[in-house]
Amino acid sequence: MDYGAGLAGVHVPGMSQERIVQIERDILSKNRSYAEENRGYFGRKGVLALNFVSSPGSGKTSLLVRAINDLKDKHAIAVIEGDQQTSNDAERIRATGAKAIQVNTGKGCHLDAHMVGHALETLDIADNSLLFVENVGNLVCPAAFDLGEAHKVVLLSTTEGEDKPAKYPDMFAAADLMLLNKSDLLPHLDFDVGACIAHALRVNPNLQTLIVSAKTGEGLAAFYAWVEARSNLARSDLARRKAEARKAG
Amino acid sequence: MHEMSLTESVVEILCEEGRRQGFARVKTVWLEIGTLSGVEPGAMEFCFDVVTRGTLAEGARLEIVRTPGQGWCLDCEKSVALVERFGACPECGGYKVQMTSGDEMRVKELEVE
Numbered sequence: 001m002d003y004g005a006g007l008a009g010v011h012v013p014g015m016s017q018e019r020i021v022q023i024e025r026d027i028l029s030k031n032r033s034y035a036e037e038n039r040g041y042f043g044r045k046g047v048l049a050l051n052f053v054s055s056p057g058s059g060k061t062s063l064l065v066r067a068i069n070d071l072k073d074k075h076a077i078a079v080i081e082g083d084q085q086t087s088n089d090a091e092r093i094r095a096t097g098a099k100a101i102q103v104n105t106g107k108g109c110h111l112d113a114h115m116v117g118h119a120l121e122t123l124d125i126a127d128n129s130l131l132f133v134e135n136v137g138n139l140v141c142p143a144a145f146d147l148g149e150a151h152k153v154v155l156l157s158t159t160e161g162e163d164k165p166a167k168y169p170d171m172f173a174a175a176d177l178m179l180l181n182k183s184d185l186l187p188h189l190d191f192d193v194g195a196c197i198a199h200a201l202r203v204n205p206n207l208q209t210l211i212v213s214a215k216t217g218e219g220l221a222a223f224y225a226w227v228e229a230r231s232n233l234a235r236s237d238l239a240r241r242k243a244e245a246r247k248a249g
Numbered sequence: 250m251h252e253m254s255l256t257e258s259v260v261e262i263l264c265e266e267g268r269r270q271g272f273a274r275v276k277t278v279w280l281e282i283g284t285l286s287g288v289e290p291g292a293m294e295f296c297f298d299v300v301t302r303g304t305l306a307e308g309a310r311l312e313i314v315r316t317p318g319q320g321w322c323l324d325c326e327k328s329v330a331l332v333e334r335f336g337a338c339p340e341c342g343g344y345k346v347q348m349t350s351g352d353e354m355r356v357k358e359l360e361v362e
Contacts (some may be wrong), residue, residue, distance in 0.1 A: 017261065017359070017360060018360060018362045019272075019360070019362070020358055020359065020360055020361075021266065021267055021270055021358065021359045021360075021361055022357070022358050023262070023271070023356055023357070023358065023359060024356070024357060025262050025355065025356045026354065026355050026356075027255050027259055027262070027280075027345065027356060028255075028258065028354060029259050029262075030258050030261055030262065031258065079299060107253075108251075108254060109251055110251060110254075112254065127290075140251075140287075141251040144251065144287075145251075149362060162251040169335045170332055170334065173334075174336065202335065202344050203335045
């Protein structure tokens with residue numbers, strides 16, 4: 001690498017229009033600014049946004065369908081579904097009565113904050129809602145793209161390798177909660193839960209783990225309590241802001 | 250990883266800076282890509298040629314500067330070399346290493362006219 005070479009050969013002061021421009025801009029800065037816009041929007045509406053990530057087939061949609069059915073009496077819930085193609089998942093979600101919008105990424109391997117911002121324009125989320133974003137099934141790319149969510153929730157199912165957190169560390173480092181799904185299959189498998197959690201904690205010492213089954217409902221009460229606590233935080237922020245606005249006005 | 254959309258972001262940055270700083274053509278782009286960033290420079294070079302077509306950076310030269318991985322080992326209390334993102338400290342073998350550099354993905358400099 002020679003910074004001088006590009007110019008030294010061709011550049012004559014006063015004779016050429018060429019110049020070097022220092023910009024020092026992070027490649028992901030654009031996505032980050034869209035993500036901050038989304039985050040501001042969620043804050044103004046008291047919305048708890050969760051970004052669900054996993055490899056394909058670990059049960060994101062089934063888990064969401066179950067969670068929506070269990071939580072919909074207490075919460076308004078909206079869903080953004082990311083897939084390369086089809087609107088199958090959004091239809092499964094809509095069958096629960098929740099608002100859902102499908103974002104097809106085409107060749108894209110992840111949702112980005114700009115796509116989510118567009119989806120929010122059409123979704124028209126009620127104040128104090130839960131927003132579940134189901135990212136494209138992919139344990140690599142979605143890790144790098146902040147969507148403005150409060151937390152990434154990573155799903156790993158017991159039919160996958162227990163060393164996935166070691167193989168795909170970025171995603172487990174970016175997440176705040178790991179749901180170890182399909183616990184109902186554990187008796188039939190050689191999956192070592194302890195080893196899996198150890199791999200995950202090595203990458204992210206702050207990662208919380210819950211062992212769940214979207215099929216039998218095992219462990220979901222703990223997950224709902226986790227969601228509830230964080231939704232209360234988002235709501236109380238909004239309530240406080242409204243109270244302050246009333247006082248000021 | 251997702252070199253195509255990263256490269257699209259690079260071109261977006263170039264177009265934005267072109268409007269702001271008043272240049273119409275980019276001849277060389279220097280990117281700083283850390284060795285722990287998960288980005289494949291070869292894939293990025295390939296995408297760059299495709300994505301820049303029809304833009305102010307069409308035909309521009311792409312120079313990728315790799316920055317080595319480094320971390321701070323809490324146990325050794327010093328800076329150590331990191332060859333993988335969540336890897337162990339090469340001196341003590343422990344995993345209490347906080348990455349301090351190597352995950353950069355930045356547009357550093359441009360040669361423009």
